[in-house]
Amino acid sequence: MKKRVTIQDLAKELNTTPSTVSRALRDLPGISEAMKEAVRELAKKYDYQPNAIASGLRSGKSNTLGVIVPRVNRDFFSSVISGIEDVVFEAGYNVIICQTHDRLEKEQQYINTLLNGRVDGILVSLGLETREHCHFEKVVEAGISLIFFDRVCEEMDVTKIMIDDFDGSFKAVSHLVKMGYNRIAHFGGPDFLNVYRNRKDGYIRALEKSNLKIDERIIIQNDLTVEAGKRDAERLMKMDNPPDAIFSASDYSALGALLYLKEKTYEIPDQIGVVGFSNEKFTSLIDPGLTSVDQHSDELGKYCAELFLEEVNRGAGNFVPRKIILNPKLLIRRSSQRKVKI
Amino acid sequence: MKKRVTIQDLAKELNTTPSTVSRALRDLPGISEAMKEAVRELAKKYDYQPNAIASGLRSGKSNTLGVIVPRVNRDFFSSVISGIEDVVFEAGYNVIICQTHDRLEKEQQYINTLLNGRVDGILVSLGLETREHCHFEKVVEAGISLIFFDRVCEEMDVTKIMIDDFDGSFKAVSHLVKMGYNRIAHFGGPDFLNVYRNRKDGYIRALEKSNLKIDERIIIQNDLTVEAGKRDAERLMKMDNPPDAIFSASDYSALGALLYLKEKTYEIPDQIGVVGFSNEKFTSLIDPGLTSVDQHSDELGKYCAELFLEEVNRGAGNFVPRKIILNPKLLIRRSSQRKVKI
DNA sequence: TCAATTTACACAAACGTTTGTATTTGTTGG
DNA sequence: CCAACAAATACAAACGTTTGTGTAAATTGA
Structure with a gap:
């Protein structure tokens, strides 16, 4: 186990002081070019590596x-x-x-x-x-x-x-409306998080703008996992008046819904549309590809x-x-x- | 910006020394229970947080x-x-x-x-x-x-x-053989990496054991990306004597192959089988599900x-x-x- | 030529811990 | 009652940097 060379070792060998070596290494003013060169050379020779801990302690960074x-x-x-x-x-x-x-x-x-x-x-x-x-x-x-x-x-x-989660949702839901879906459900997350509140608001605003009815029964809050998506898709589809599209605030619960719907042989997108959020990698890999909102x-x-x-x-x-x-x-x-x- | 309380501050207030406080906090022997209690209490009162940098410098950890x-x-x-x-x-x-x-x-x-x-x-x-x-x-x-x-x-x-990459490959290829595939191609990575060398060896061993011919032309080394998978799947399928299965050392290039094959409307798995490696999450999401080797x-x-x-x-x-x-x-x-x- | 200034470096303290050793105090046994 | 010992604490150095200040030598200007 090799002992690491310190600034002091360098200073000793050059018959100078640690402070000079330190300043030379950092190319600070007040040190002659000759000295700087000598220090750099020796540092290289011994493969001097600064001790980040010591430096951090003194400098506070x-x-x-x-x-x-x-x-x-x-x-x-x-x-x-x-x-x-x-x-x-x-x-x-x-x-x-x-x-x-x-x-x-x-x-x-x-x-x-x-x-x-x-x-x-x-x-x-x-x-x-x-x-x-x-x-x-x-x-x-x-x-x-x-x-x-x-x-x-x-x-x-x-x-x-x-x-802009509001905008992302708004675009997504407007797109669904344009595609002819008119009873669009929503999977959202906890309202106290900005992202989920805004996504929900964007969803609502898009519906309002299209004069579509807001139905609280098909606005569902869950933990946005694949399992939650499956479970709640099932719940939705078993309603008297099921939705014809699901807009999920997460790709994962959108995936859950999609898996459930495929299993039950619903036709996607013809019978029911699904849109997610985040553009997770898998959204482009699954079949059918999942429409999603990319967050850059x-x-x-x-x-x-x-x-x-x-x-x-x-x-x-x-x-x-x-x-x-x-x-x-x-x-x-x-x-x-x-x-x-x- | 609140100044952080140090061991010295605690020592001063207790009319003792930093060393005693330090030992008390770490519950080292040689300090009375009374002192330890007093130190702990004061530390809690001021929400003392040890400076990991200082500690690291001194202790070397x-x-x-x-x-x-x-x-x-x-x-x-x-x-x-x-x-x-x-x-x-x-x-x-x-x-x-x-x-x-x-x-x-x-x-x-x-x-x-x-x-x-x-x-x-x-x-x-x-x-x-x-x-x-x-x-x-x-x-x-x-x-x-x-x-x-x-x-x-x-x-x-x-x-x-x-x-055990060898074993994983061996299992995968043996499975393909059992399913009736008998001209199995391989996508591998650089030989100097243990994992890819072993996966390739396992593949070869499984073929040998089943008395299937090893054909170097359908053993392909690439960078195991989706793109490489697509490209090389195309190359394989355009051969005079194309393979009836592909075993890839990576799920990503397996995915590439799968996407290419689907695009060209090959029937998977009936016409051609595909197996990947690593059990990436997407393998269970795509259609058809991609057989893969889980690495725990x-x-x-x-x-x-x-x-x-x-x-x-x-x-x-x-x-x-x-x-x-x-x-x-x-x-x-x-x-x-x-x-x-x- | 000499005071004033600049340059290049040395000196020493500091960052907040940890740790080896010294010192004080209290306890025990003969 | 005092030496011997243990327990509890104090003291001081150390970890490897950085940085403010001190000081000599070199340079400048009139």
Whole structure:
């Protein structure tokens, strides 16, 4: 086990001091070019690697960014993460990824761990259980930059970046209407999360605009899993007056519905249309292809990262929190393209 | 911006010293129960949070584990990561996830970053480009525990954990043979990676055992993407003597093949069978369902994590590197279940 | 030529812990 | 009652950087 060479070792060999070596390595002013060159050369010779921990302790900066998401195995989130990583890694930051599995407790735990680890910033997309936000207040109090994306905490005065869920829903439902569906059900998530409330509102607005009746009995709130989708599709289809289309706020419950409907040999899209949300990879692979709303996840991640970098570079005080809303895009696939309009 | 309370603040208020407080908090012997209680109480009162950076600097332990994978948006990897996280988080470790996107350069970069960040261990699954391993030697030299999973570096004398790719392939191909297919093509990856070499060997062995001819022309090496699958399926089907089944070392290229075949209206599985590898989520969603080999990804992640914990607890010297091989499981879906045996 | 300024470096403290050792206090046995 | 010992705590150094300040030498300007 090789002992790692430190700044002090370099200084000793050059008959100088750690401070000079440190400044030389970072190319700070006040050091002669000759000395800088000598330091760089020796550092290279010994393959000197700075101790990020020591540096972090002294400077108060860890060059690490924490990212908290419900789960990494959602294409949406893993794609956002890729976007974030691409940008911040270039700027010399590490990324710590934390999965809450939609559990509030995990979220709180991770916030603590990240604060203890002295990350320079935290990017969060809320879990399904999160209705309070005192754990996030701690982040702000600690002077650490906090940015929400997608599922945001609206009460907090920090930067948020999301997509226009209302608009995405509105487009999706308007498309269904245009295809001739006129009794459109909705699967939504908890109302306290911006994304699900807005998706529902967009759905309602689109119906209103088309003078279609809003029927609370076919607006269903569930946990947006495949299983919930199956279960609630069954419930809907067994009603006296079943819907002729389902617009789900999640691709997963849309998939559940689709699987149920296929099993029961409903004709999709002719008999019943299905539309999801998020443009998960599988939506283009299944049969029929599932119409969905793309959230520009990669772009969103990059944007998040850039905002974070700007915020840390400007210092907490000199940065005005902002809200950024990206326009989503409806991707029409076969599950909603009725050939025969009734 | 609230100043964080330190061990020294607590010591001052209790008229004692930092060392006593530190030991009290960690419940070390040599401190009276009364003092421990007082310290704990005050720590709670001020919501004292230990500075992990300072602790890491002094103790030489960062309580962080680095995980390097080709990409997080593969179900296999994201599931392994979940397994790892579940286990090590309980033990007080953080996880830093790094994506190489199968690029050697990224892999080397991340190794450096993790070493600088003084992680306590690194778990790696190799990228497709990795043929050398001096960047991993550095990890061992630094005395940091290194564990490979799935795509391992065979030359290195460290713990490796993988699935029995040979066996998985053998099972898959034997199944195809049993279903009556007798000209089975193979999509594989680079031979220098254990997983692809073994999958190919298993394929060959299964053919040999069934006295089927090995035809090099229908053993194809590509980059295992969907596109490659499409392209090479086309190539195969345009041969004079096309195969009646394709066994792919990756679900993605199997999917590509399947999409091409469906587009050309080949009957799957009757005219041609398709089998993939990894049991990606989409395999059960597409139509027809894609037969695939499950790698127990979650279990594998947990196992990795447990081995890491054992290794750090025992200290680098007192741990015998080992090789662990999990048995994979063939999941038979419709894409290979011929109703009519020819 | 000499004070004023600049340049290049050295010195030392600090970041918040952990840990080995010294010291104080209290307890025990002969 | 005092040496011997154990228990509880204090002291101080250390981890490897960064950074504010001090200081000598080199440079400048009149």
